Structure formats: C-alpha cells, structure tokens
Amino acid sequence: MSYKMLDGNTAAAEALKLGRVKVIASYPITPQTVIPETLSEMVESGDLDAQYVRVESEHSALSVVTCAAMAGVRASTATASNGLALMHEVVGMTSGNRVPVVMPVVNRGIAAPWSLWCEHVDTMCERDMGWLQFYCQNVQEVLDLTLIAFRVSEDARVLLPTMVCLDGFFLSHSMQKVTMPEQEKVDQFIGEYKNKNVYLDPTDPMFLSDLTGNEEYTEMRYQQKLALDASVTVLEEAFKEFEKEFGRKYELVEGYMTQDADVVLVALGSMCGTAQYVVNQMRKEGKKVGLLKVTVFRPFPAEYIRKLVGSASVVGVFDRSAGLGGDGGPVFYEICSALRNQPTQVYHYVGGIGGRDVRVETIEMIYDELLAIKAGETTQHTEWIDLKEDALELREVIKNV
Amino acid sequence: MYEIKHQSRGLVSHGTTACAGCGLELIMRKVMDVVGEDTIIVIPPGCSALFSGFGKETNLKIAGVQMNLENTAACCSGIRAALDAQGNTHTTVLGFAGDGGTLDIGLQALSGAFERGDRIMYICYDNEAYMNTGIQGSSATPYGASTTTTPGGKRQPKKDLMMIAMAHHIPYAATASLQNLNDLKKKIEKAKNAQGPSLLHIHTPCPTGWRFHSSLSIELARAAVRTGSWILYEYENGKITINSKPKELQPLETYIGKQGRFRHLSQEQRDAMEKEIKENFYAYTSMLERMNVPVETV
Amino acid sequence: MQKQQENAMKTTKKYKVLGPVATQFGAATTGNWRLERPDVDFSRCTKCRTCERNCPTNVIEIKKDQEECVVINFDYCKGCGVCTNVCPQQCINLIEERR
Numbered sequence: 001m002s003y004k005m006l007d008g009n010t011a012a013a014e015a016l017k018l019g020r021v022k023v024i025a026s027y028p029i030t031p032q033t034v035i036p037e038t039l040s041e042m043v044e045s046g047d048l049d050a051q052y053v054r055v056e057s058e059h060s061a062l063s064v065v066t067c068a069a070m071a072g073v074r075a076s077t078a079t080a081s082n083g084l085a086l087m088h089e090v091v092g093m094t095s096g097n098r099v100p101v102v103m104p105v106v107n108r109g110i111a112a113p114w115s116l117w118c119e120h121v122d123t124m125c126e127r128d129m130g131w132l133q134f135y136c137q138n139v140q141e142v143l144d145l146t147l148i149a150f151r152v153s154e155d156a157r158v159l160l161p162t163m164v165c166l167d168g169f170f171l172s173h174s175m176q177k178v179t180m181p182e183q184e185k186v187d188q189f190i191g192e193y194k195n196k197n198v199y200l201d202p203t204d205p206m207f208l209s210d211l212t213g214n215e216e217y218t219e220m221r222y223q224q225k226l227a228l229d230a231s232v233t234v235l236e237e238a239f240k241e242f243e244k245e246f247g248r249k250y251e252l253v254e255g256y257m258t259q260d261a262d263v264v265l266v267a268l269g270s271m272c273g274t275a276q277y278v279v280n281q282m283r284k285e286g287k288k289v290g291l292l293k294v295t296v297f298r299p300f301p302a303e304y305i306r307k308l309v310g311s312a313s314v315v316g317v318f319d320r321s322a323g324l325g326g327d328g329g330p331v332f333y334e335i336c337s338a339l340r341n342q343p344t345q346v347y348h349y350v351g352g353i354g355g356r357d358v359r360v361e362t363i364e365m366i367y368d369e370l371l372a373i374k375a376g377e378t379t380q381h382t383e384w385i386d387l388k389e390d391a392l393e394l395r396e397v398i399k400n401v
Numbered sequence: 402m403y404e405i406k407h408q409s410r411g412l413v414s415h416g417t418t419a420c421a422g423c424g425l426e427l428i429m430r431k432v433m434d435v436v437g438e439d440t441i442i443v444i445p446p447g448c449s450a451l452f453s454g455f456g457k458e459t460n461l462k463i464a465g466v467q468m469n470l471e472n473t474a475a476c477c478s479g480i481r482a483a484l485d486a487q488g489n490t491h492t493t494v495l496g497f498a499g500d501g502g503t504l505d506i507g508l509q510a511l512s513g514a515f516e517r518g519d520r521i522m523y524i525c526y527d528n529e530a531y532m533n534t535g536i537q538g539s540s541a542t543p544y545g546a547s548t549t550t551t552p553g554g555k556r557q558p559k560k561d562l563m564m565i566a567m568a569h570h571i572p573y574a575a576t577a578s579l580q581n582l583n584d585l586k587k588k589i590e591k592a593k594n595a596q597g598p599s600l601l602h603i604h605t606p607c608p609t610g611w612r613f614h615s616s617l618s619i620e621l622a623r624a625a626v627r628t629g630s631w632i633l634y635e636y637e638n639g640k641i642t643i644n645s646k647p648k649e650l651q652p653l654e655t656y657i658g659k660q661g662r663f664r665h666l667s668q669e670q671r672d673a674m675e676k677e678i679k680e681n682f683y684a685y686t687s688m689l690e691r692m693n694v695p696v697e698t699v
Numbered sequence: 700m701q702k703q704q705e706n707a708m709k710t711t712k713k714y715k716v717l718g719p720v721a722t723q724f725g726a727a728t729t730g731n732w733r734l735e736r737p738d739v740d741f742s743r744c745t746k747c748r749t750c751e752r753n754c755p756t757n758v759i760e761i762k763k764d765q766e767e768c769v770v771i772n773f774d775y776c777k778g779c780g781v782c783t784n785v786c787p788q789q790c791i792n793l794i795e796e797r798r
Binding site for chain 2: 711721722723724725726727728729730732752753754755756757758760772774775777778779780781783784785793
C-alpha cells in the first residue's frame, strides 16, 4: 500500500496522470490553479507523457480537449466557476458529439458578487447539458472518482463526458492522506483509449457535428438520454470492480443511517463529512437522523433515492447554490421529483454559498428543525439556513446632497 | 469512411449549396486540390459550413468537424496535439473560417494558437461581412461598404489581419486572391508545409453580399488587386515579399463601380476613397518592405 | 483519392453510430437553380482551360479531342456565368435556360 499526502487539486492531477492523459489544456483559475501547475511539472519532468497546451481561455481549453479526444487520445482539462461558465457553449459540443472527456471542476461561485470560494452553482448550471456529474466528499474520492469517470465515460454504452466536482478550498486545498492505486491496476481498470463511435481519422473519414434538421434532432437528443440511463448500470459495474480491485466502495447514493431514520438530510460534496459527524453525535442522543449522500448527481439516481429514503417522512435538502427565481434549488427539485408519488415532506435549505463554511452547528440546526417539523412542534422552516440578520444593511454610501 | 453517393472530380462535391459564382466555393476546391485527403478540417458556422453538410450528407470527402464560431484555431491546436501525441506529423490540420470567425469572435483563439506556435494551417476566406447570417458587418468590412448593420456605409477601416499574424512571428502568412490561381496554389502549398502556424488571408468576392452579377467574381477579385484595394504580399520567416506592385493603380471605379454595397457613395466620397486607397497602397507597401521582423526560435 | 478508392475496394461492414455526423458524400441538384446557361462557340475555343480552372462548381471539362471541346455538367451548373466572364476569347455567352 502506498500513501501520499495530497490536497484535492494534486489528487486530481495524480488521477489524470494515472489515467495516462495524452493532451492537457491548461488555463488557471482560483482555486484550481494547482492542477495545471502540477500537471505542468509532471510533463516537464517526463513523469507524464503528454502534450501540454497552454491555452488562452477556458473556452479554448475545452475546445482543445474535445477535438483532441475526437482525434484519438485521452484528453483533459480542469476548471472552476467563471471558467466553467465561459466554457458553457463547448460543454454542449463535448456531450452532443459523444466525446468521453473527464474534467475535474473545483466548485466555486459565479460572479457577481465576485467570490473565490466554495459554491455548487457553477456545475449546477451545467446539469442539463448531458454530462455525468460526480460530487466528492474527500480527497480520496477525488482521485478514485476521476479514475472511475474514465472507465464509465469511455464505455461504449455511455460515451458521454464527466465532471468530477470537488469543493473549492474545502477539498481543493485540504491535505489528506490518500491511498495511491498502482499504475498497472489502473491501466487494467481503465483500459486504453480507443476511437469509438465518431472520430477524426483521415484514413476513415467522416464529418462530425454538421447541421441537423428537426427531423432527426429529437432522436439524437434521445440517444444521449438513453446513454445517461444506461450509465447507471455501467456505474454499478465500475463501482463493483473498483471495490474488488482497490478495496474502496462507492455508490451512486449512500444512505448513512437512513434505514430507520425519522428525518433524512440530502447533501453533496465535502459537507457530507460534517453531516456524518453530526448524525453520529445526534444518534448518541437518541435522535433518529440519517444522511443521503449523493455522489452521482447526473444521471440523477431517483430510484436509489426512493429506496434509501424508506420510511423517513421528513426530508431536508441542502443546496449549496441559491436556485434563484425557483421554488427551491437544483438538488431540491430532483428530490421532489423523485419523491413525487410519496407523501414525504421535503424541505429546502440553502447554505454554504460564496465559501461560507457548513459547520456542525448549521447541520444541527437543520436536523433539529426537521425533527421539530416531524413531531408537529413547528411549522417554521428556515430556508436560507446560514443567513445573517442584516441582509439589507450591508452597505452604505456617502453622497453629496 | 464515406458512402459515396455522388462522383466528383476532387474532394469537393459539385452540387454544393454555395451561391452561384461564390468565391469561397472556388477557394475550397483549390485548397482541397493542394492539401489532399491526409487532412483534418475544422469549419465554424458560416458560409464554409455549407461544405460540412446537412444531416447524413457532406460535400467534403475528408475527415472534419464543425465546431463553434470562436474556436476554430483552438480546435486545430487540439487536433494537432492529439496527432503529435500519436506520432503523426504528416496529417495536415486545417482551419477554414471566415472573416467574422477570424477577426472578430475568433481572434482570441487565433492569437492563442499563433502565440503557442502550434503547427496548424489557418485559412481565412474574407468575404468582408457575416454573409451566411445575411450580410452583417464585421471588422473586415471595408470602409464605406454597406451591410445590414452598416447601412450608410461602414465608418471604420478594415482590421488588418496580416499585421496581427506578423505580430505573432509565425513562420508563414500571406494574402491571396482568386485573380491568380497559380499564385494562390503556391501559397496554399507553402502554408501547408510551414513548420508552425500558417495563415492565408484570401479575398473572397461574394455576389450576394457585395451585390454584383455572379459572373463577375474573378473580374472583381482582379480589380481589387489592380486598384490597390487588396494588397498581395507574403511574410515568410520574417521576410516580406510584395507579390503584386503595379506601377499604376487602376481607377477605383473598376472595382467598386459594379458593387451594390458601394452604390450609396457620392462621387465626392468615391474620389476621396480612391485617393486614400492609392496613397495607402504606396505608404503601406513601402513600410512592409522596410520591415524585417525576426522570427523567434527556441 | 487513391487511398479512399483502395479502401472502397476492400470488404466493408456497416455500423450504427450515435450523434450528429455526416457519413455520406453527396450533392444537391444545383442544376435546378439555373435561369441562364452558358453556351459555347466551340469554333472559337482555343482549349486554354481558363473556364475549367475558374468554374466555382468545377463542372467544366475540356476535351481536346472533341469538336464540342467544352463539356459542362448541367446537373450541377448553377448558371453563374463566371466562365463567360473569364474566357479570353469571349466565346461563351449566357442564354436563357430552356424549360
């Protein structure tokens, strides 16, 4: 067993190295900059045999990577926040053209207001574009889920790109002990990159991504839907084999003490670690709480949610993004949809945005409120759970009168 | 590989939906004649996208992809990196974009690819407006030309693509025209063989957008060169060669007179324009001849 | 060209693919667009190939050993008239398309 102390960024870079990517597009954005820097050192030293393309914007970064993958090699880039927003147009090209690219995304808010810190809005904005999305709880998961992403994306039943999401600063800059898988085992698990479906090869020419009329567009979109449906099976297979080879178990959704829970909280990302700690503490106090940790957000595992929620009659959903203008946030809608034929009460929480830490106290407040709702003691629901009271009092200006 | 539904001479099918008399169509055929089938082409949305095709059918017999309007050069860089990673140094990577997709929205990606020195062949067919979307002005629309977004005539001069390319010290850049197909062919060959990024900026007469009878495409390409409205020159490893330096420039009317997009200009405006173009031709070509831009090598 | 023809002669199999891609090399019948068609005075043609080289649709073929030496593929000719304009002998004219 070999171990390394890595933060989320270096773990992502190590995973891309283990995945033997051959083309890297590099553009810096906080808090992801350590990823292109680490990859640059690996390429310079010869540790990683890859073409390192220092691009001039994130839009070009994903363009380079998508076309490199079309032309026959494993290619990758990493981004965050506004960088992902800038890439948005190309995000549709990668997915629509069925190009299996794996891209770590360090979750950070999107301006305005300018924030450098953790929020899920950046990847949530991309959720309908046909990529798979994984949310990592800890640094080991960043490494492992990136490797699993290669395996699943490149499977002929899927052929869709994956975003591996890790919380900005909380994971990207958090040093943790990581078990390093052996290169030979990774090679075995992922296999070689092969041209499948459509590709760019002068000896076997075809013209990719040409104009499509309305007599075929719906069906092509449906092909992607079918692939996302099929990816659930492929994920299960990959998780099973990963456990067998590397000893660590992953699930699309993990039910942490949910079997007999009265109330359940649904959460994504690093806050799940905090939430598991709170569940443990509250269980000691006799409170029957549970956590549904969603690892695979796309394809959304509705069936798994329904099974794991079980008998819990009150469910809270923690969105780490504001979901402005909606009757809730992205994760909330998914859960409501999954549970729409059940009498479960679902409550929405927004918190941890713009880098605000999701602390033990925050999770405790949510569970206490959900338990009180379940006991009929209150109908109060604090949607923006970590909101300070002076929201409208933040700024004053001096003017001439 | 392609199911061949249509026999053609060359790698471009005969029944393309380019307008009758389209300069781009002729350019595409000449380029394909030179680059051949060991090529991967990147085409953005625009007039050249007609060649990508629709649905099951394409008009090009080579491997290619239609990407976005901004990123032709970046996509070429990606393909080149992938080919290099596989040890393939013989396949040509060709970007084929219009003036809008090069000088406006595509400029950032172009600059990036040129600065990195990626070995891509970039062709800008310049029909001097966003033609495919219905004749809207671009930064390459010449001064005084009418488009739907510059209806009274464009008030700004044409952006200089060659200067931008030369500022990146790429090994080869050249302007070209349909008026001399041998010159064009030689330049395509040189661009293809450059050991780094190459640029061809090709003047592309457009009957629909410039509003002239479709038979006049070649005549107007020639008139543009002979009146000094389109300057033919090459930049090769830092050295500049002016390909066409007429002792006397023809009257501007032989070029703009037959084009509807200049019809609104008064005689006074035409005279001023002719004076300016003639003076600029001599000043500009003299400056080019004095430039000796070093090419950086690592 | 040769490589593709070689490939065409080997045994082939069809596979289903997903996503937007053009897999057929085809053409539109642009000959239907014509309102006028080029008419050549063969007696004055010097077979210089200027029309052939400048035709945007590449539908002109010069056959030196024929009396009707300028062969135009009217399935695709759009009637643009570039050939009439570039011919050094001015021996091609646009005439009204017969229907």
